[in-house]
Amino acid sequence: MKFFLHCLQLLPLLIIFSLESLLKLFIPKKRKSVTGEIVLITGAGHGIGRLTAYEFAKLKSKLVLWDINKHGIEDTVAECRRLGAKAYAFVVDCSNREDVYNSAKKVKEEIGDVSILVNNAGVVYTSDLFATQDPQIEKTFEVNVLAHFWTTKAFLPVMMKNNHGHIVTTASAAGHVGVPFLLAYCSSKFAAVGFHKALTEELAALEKTGIKTTCLCPNFINTGFIKNPNTA
Template sequence: MSKTRMTPAMLVGAGLGLGLVANAYLKRRNALSLQGRIVLITGGSSGLGLALGREFARQGASLVICARESEPLEIARQQLSEMGAEVLAIPCDITERQQIQRMIDQVVERFGHVDVLVNNAGIITVGPMETVTVQDYEETMQIHFWGMVYTTLAVLPHMLPRKSGRIVNITSIGGKVSVPHLLPYSASKFAAVGFSEGLHAELAKEGIIVSTIVPGLMRTGSHVNAYMKGQKVEEYTLFGMLATLPITSTSAEHAARRIVQATRLGESEVILTVQAQLLARFHGLFPGLTSAVLSTINRTLPSAEGTDIERSMGREEKTPLSNFLTSMGEAAANRYNQYVRQL
């Protein structure tokens, strides 16, 4: 009786099949009901943070939202409360460790613990590297990296004894592929991805699941509060258009639904949007070619020649053309409290 020999193709197919079965099993095992869970969202007063708050509220979670500015935070609290969620809003600058600790103390006093931490707070500075200062790098790193580290370390002592918890880190495709005119942003997001991936590996044995979320461009309206440098009008028009058009971006609602699903299922990494997935895979296979393509693209972007290093918010650089090109983004900015934030 002849024996069937396993070919390389059959072995690969069997391996893929086993991988899919194992992945499905892990998702079922890690599935978490969000009903009554305590979810803390940094940067929760506007943009993606507010969209996430609304989606977690729909799932029955109790919310803690924090942000630096009190007025948009209170507006967000009212909106989320109207959905029936229990909401605690705490003004907090996540670059200040003492403020974070006071916030966590308030959360524990009110709710007893934190089930889910979403590190979402962010900042964007757009412009050629010649206009970027050391202060721009430091500020961005403080928020995207150290803010994530500080908040995580403050929450962990309340998760570790319970052997339970979820930490969701909102990074960026800019943390996988560094793109021109976003150098401080990309550098800090690379650091955030490294921290998040390492944290996932180390905390799994403690019963705490860390999810690294890697979004592409999203229509959250955040472009109106991004900092522009160099040829500011041109930078704003281009960035706003890319962050607005459906072919290059996804809606905040879709992103929030997918992130909350990843939180509930305990997924280790999610790259949002097809565009971001393709870019990450292409860069992984052809890093040199990716750099060459980005170098070519950079030559077509607004130059730094004749500009200074002063920055302004995107909304200050609007023109009739940019208003037309970013009409969907303008609608998102109004829907997600972006214009409540101070200049």
């Protein structure tokens, strides 16, 4: 009986959501234009970061691409330019706070104010808790979480001044569900999700309605970090 009552309570929500989806099918929401926006993507030398850069390049954004891998980031920039976008490569170690701050200063001086920040850089080590070395645990949190603080602190002030911008947090499905042999990674991605949620609430409390936030939580993807990922 209790289950039946719960189902009845959910029915109005299901009807509303179904009608909303149907409405969006015939009247799609106008897409946000990113033409001419300065977009900074960390970890753009391969994987999700590289593919994200390509999509922004097609939309004629001005791209500032960071990665620790010099050859990888140069290849991404070359392809973005071939797609018709202005793109600039920076070799940056996102685990190093001073490197992030110094690189951010160069970006402002040489290119301009970043209006879309995509915190995408990440690392992962696949091993059980005791086999994971202490420096590997530290590196996981430095790149997957702390770097988000440094980049956001560097670029958010101008966004707040203009009340215009967008901060994207690339987290993971592992930021919602624990996975064995990925203890440090899952913990760091749970923290990344928390960072996004708290930042969103803080911007709302400060009434910075022109600054949007997005949290991406993809499932396991074969980006080279984990060979032949399988969630079965």
